[in-house]
Amino acid sequence: MHEMSLAVAVVDQVETVARSRGAVGVSSIELEVGELAGVVADALAFCFELACAGTVVEGAELITRTVPGTARCARCAEVWAVGMPPLLLCPGCGAAADELVSGRELRIREVRWADPESGEARRTDAEVPREHRQPITEES
Amino acid sequence: MCRAVDLQRAVLAKNEAAAQILRTELSARGTTVVNLLSSPGSGKTALLERELRLAGERGVSAAALTADLATENDARRLARSGAPVKQVLTDGLCHLEADMVARHLHDWLPESTRLLFVENVGNLVCPAGYDLGESLRVVLASVTEGEDKPLKYPTAFGLAQLVIVTKTDMAEAAEFDEAAFRAHVQQVNPGVEIVLSSVRDGRGAGALLDRALAVAEGNRVHTPVMARAGA
Ligand SMILES: Nc1nc2c(ncn2[C@@H]2O[C@H](COP(=O)(O)OP(=O)(O)O)[C@@H](O)[C@H]2O)c(=O)[nH]1
Ligand SMILES: [Mg+2]
Ligand SMILES: [Zn+2]
Ligand SMILES: [Zn+2]
Numbered sequence: 001m002h003e004m005s006l007a008v009a010v011v012d013q014v015e016t017v018a019r020s021r022g023a024v025g026v027s028s029i030e031l032e033v034g035e036l037a038g039v040v041a042d043a044l045a046f047c048f049e050l051a052c053a054g055t056v057v058e059g060a061e062l063i064t065r066t067v068p069g070t071a072r073c074a075r076c077a078e079v080w081a082v083g084m085p086p087l088l089l090c091p092g093c094g095a096a097a098d099e100l101v102s103g104r105e106l107r108i109r110e111v112r113w114a115d116p117e118s119g120e121a122r123r124t125d126a127e128v129p130r131e132h133r134q135p136i137t138e139e140s
Numbered sequence: 141m142c143r144a145v146d147l148q149r150a151v152l153a154k155n156e157a158a159a160q161i162l163r164t165e166l167s168a169r170g171t172t173v174v175n176l177l178s179s180p181g182s183g184k185t186a187l188l189e190r191e192l193r194l195a196g197e198r199g200v201s202a203a204a205l206t207a208d209l210a211t212e213n214d215a216r217r218l219a220r221s222g223a224p225v226k227q228v229l230t231d232g233l234c235h236l237e238a239d240m241v242a243r244h245l246h247d248w249l250p251e252s253t254r255l256l257f258v259e260n261v262g263n264l265v266c267p268a269g270y271d272l273g274e275s276l277r278v279v280l281a282s283v284t285e286g287e288d289k290p291l292k293y294p295t296a297f298g299l300a301q302l303v304i305v306t307k308t309d310m311a312e313a314a315e316f317d318e319a320a321f322r323a324h325v326q327q328v329n330p331g332v333e334i335v336l337s338s339v340r341d342g343r344g345a346g347a348l349l350d351r352a353l354a355v356a357e358g359n360r361v362h363t364p365v366m367a368r369a370g371a
Binding site: 002084095097100 | 152268328368
């Protein structure tokens with residue numbers, strides 16, 4: 001059950017951002033979890049409830065989006081859904097995949113803050129290109 | 141406005157940074173770490189007992205850190221080899237993390253250690269996500285666990301740099317289908333080496349030690365497809 005460690009980390013990070021922004025609450029957190037990340041979504045959801053108790057995140061909805069695994073063969077220039085259990089051999093030529101394109105993600109995609117005035121959730125800009133994303137410690 | 145926060149980087153970054161520091165520090169003093177993963181009872185301790193004894197006979201300085209939820213039995217078994225051994229009690233935690241390893245090495249690991257074997261907590265799910273600063277990750281499965289183990293635990297097998305099939309002395313009784321097992325490993329981790337081992341009949345004796353020494357000498361090690369994540 002390393003889902004508890006992960007849930008605590010999610011809460012910690014959202015809390016840190018919330019504090020730096022003076023957010024009064026969190027309406028929802030959306031997570032991207034790759035099929036091959038080794039995370040059980042139900043266990044994570046259960047642990048999340050426990051981990052956020054007594055924090056600014058308490059009451060937030062946890063939305064988990066599963067990211068399918070995809071792999072690429074350079075020779076055939078083919079990308080395929082690896083499925084579960086995953087097939088990392090190219091369906092075209094039988095060679096080993098050159099890379100796993102997706103499927104091991106484990107990231108917070110979007111946080112919605114609870115709006116103090118209207119009580120409504122405010123959407124944050126989630127579509128920042130990955131290379132522009134910053135570790136939380138660099139958030140000002 | 142608020143940026144998206146990359147959890148993978150934020151959560152695992154902490155462990156990965158700790159693992160990287162450990163790997164750099166240890167390799168600077170000539171120590172190579174080998175991380176062993178398997179289900180409970182696959183034979184990690186039995187294999188290590190044998191390989192540590194062989195290391196002693198060959199004059200290779202090897203040590204072992206063994207993790208368990210509760211008892212110190214494995215450390216007692218491993219200590220019979222004469223190698224320095226330390227038990228990590230995880231107190232219920234289902235995996236080791238790099239900083240736990242680092243803490244235990246501090247004022248224990250002899251300076252001259254060439255190989256440090258880490259017996260992870262018996263579990264094929266959680267430990268797969270945590271780099272311990274190893275240069276070789278080994279996943280074990282015994283012949284009694286079924287040929288489809290690699291498909292049931294694809295992340296663990298998919299990230300292995302060496303797979304060891306244990307208890308091959310029981311292969312016939314267990315009706316172990318080696319070809320099917322190999323095909324399943326190949327499906328999730330094309331190109332990884334598979335070694336057959338039994339501590340009862342001596343099959344594969346020294347194989348783990350040899351592979352670990354090759355890595356310590358700087359030989360290239362298998363990079364699993366799953367570890368070659370897209371940009
Ligand atoms: N027949 C046979 N039994 C083995 C072998 N290796 C380990 N065992 C037995 O399997 C059980 C579990 O082994 P152990 O090393 O404690 O597994 P661990 O939990 O992975 O450390 C013990 O009873 C061992 O004696 C082997 O090669 N052949
Ligand atoms: Mg053991
Ligand atoms: Zn666990
Ligand atoms: Zn191909």
